[in-house]
Each structure stands twice: as C-alpha cells, then as structure tokens.
Amino acid sequence: MARPGAVLLLLLATASAAGRYRRLHPVSLHGPAVKTFSATSAVSCGLRCEAHTPQQCSGFIYAPDDGTCRLFSGDCRGPAVVSSQQTTEHYMARSVPSEPAVGRCGCPAGFHRCAGRCLRQLDLAVNHTTAESQCAALGAHLAVPRSDEENQCAAAAAATAGTKAVWTGLIELPAMEGVYTGADGCGAVPVQGRWASLQPDDGGPGVAEDRVLIMSTGTVHAAGWHDNPAGARWQPLCQLALGYRPGCP
Numbered sequence: 001m002a003r004p005g006a007v008l009l010l011l012l013a014t015a016s017a018a019g020r021y022r023r024l025h026p027v028s029l030h031g032p033a034v035k036t037f038s039a040t041s042a043v044s045c046g047l048r049c050e051a052h053t054p055q056q057c058s059g060f061i062y063a064p065d066d067g068t069c070r071l072f073s074g075d076c077r078g079p080a081v082v083s084s085q086q087t088t089e090h091y092m093a094r095s096v097p098s099e100p101a102v103g104r105c106g107c108p109a110g111f112h113r114c115a116g117r118c119l120r121q122l123d124l125a126v127n128h129t130t131a132e133s134q135c136a137a138l139g140a141h142l143a144v145p146r147s148d149e150e151n152q153c154a155a156a157a158a159a160t161a162g163t164k165a166v167w168t169g170l171i172e173l174p175a176m177e178g179v180y181t182g183a184d185g186c187g188a189v190p191v192q193g194r195w196a197s198l199q200p201d202d203g204g205p206g207v208a209e210d211r212v213l214i215m216s217t218g219t220v221h222a223a224g225w226h227d228n229p230a231g232a233r234w235q236p237l238c239q240l241a242l243g244y245r246p247g248c249p
C-alpha cells in the first residue's frame, strides 16, 4: 500500500528534499541494496540518500517495522524477471532536477521525450561497441525498452532510421542463454513477445548473436527484435540514464 504520509513528511522535512522523491509502484530493483542503515523515519532515510550523488543513490526503501533504510543505485520499470530482482511497492525514487529551461517533461537538446524517457537516435550505423561509446559520450546508454510503451518508442525510432533499425542496450548473458541484461544497470529485461518471427536464432553455428536490435517494418526482415553479432552496424538509440519522468508522454 502507498504511504502518502511518508511523502508528506519528506516534503516538509527540508527544502532540499522537497519534490526530490516520488513513489514508484511497482518497480523492480536489480540486485541488493548498495547500502543498508538503521533509520528512525523515512525522512532520515531520505536524507541519507541525499548525502550521495544521484548516481550513487537513486532512491530508497524504508521499512518502518524494523527501521531498515536501504539505498539503491538504480530503479527499473516493469516486473522482476529473475530471482535477483525484487518487485516492491515501497520504493521512493529520487528526482533529478531538470534544467530550468527544459521543464519537467522536456529533455536536453537533441533528445526527445517518449514514455517518460529521453531518447536520441544517432545518424550513423556503427557496431555495438561504438554505439555504446557514442551514447556514453552523451551521458546516456543504449536504450533498454522494458515496458510496452518504451518498446513502442524504440520501434518508432527504428521506423525513422535510415536503416529502419536501431541498436538497443540488451546483451545476452554468456552463461545464461536466452537471458538478456540491460545497459541501464537494471538487470534482466523482459523479452517475451518482443522477438521478430524466427528470432532469436543465434545466427547459426560459429556465429555469436548476443546483441539486440529493433527492426521496423518496411524491410525484407521481419519487424521486431532481432539478435545480431556485436559487429553488425545499426544506428544507436541512446537513452538518458537519469531522465525518467513518470507521467510524461
């Protein structure tokens, strides 16, 4: 159940805390908490988070029953996929202030808002490693569509790409065939229902296809997700790591 009282307390606690947290539910968190403390209230737990950079603490869970305050370094949309993830309704996500000129639902220059994310499709088709570095140079990572809405955003980007396809930040784990982890740091990505016809096919003997692109309609290939080798060249679709705004179109 939501605890609006905790939100209110946070808003009243300090000027710096005001508006800095929002409740996300449900949200899946990848891996263990990065830090665990004892705290007397959600306010003091939130202030412990505030003492870190947004990259170090993206939000927290406070358990009033035993006073446990857990800080996390990444929050993710959608349901948990593997057992190392947890789905919680008690996560307080930190908001990262927008530049005043950008506004709440805006994105930095070059990026556009879609399903709450800031996305930017780059013009040149490059291999996956170069695509990753080009996004990183923009303070972003390759896009990781987790929800249906985010997948539609990525498919729309692919439709406007010259190659009719975009690289995503999904990589198949070497030791776990069929499990794909995301460049957003949120762990395994839901893949069911996303694949194009006859995909993933791993490219046949001697070919490692462990990267994922999204193909639009209008090519000889089936629309949807395809696995490809890292050396294939597609246009990168970048996503700002800290730009998620729930409620923004």
Ligand SMILES: [Ca+2]
Residues within 6 Å of the ligand: 199, 200, 201, 202, 203, 209, 226, 227, 228
């Ligand atoms: Ca394939």
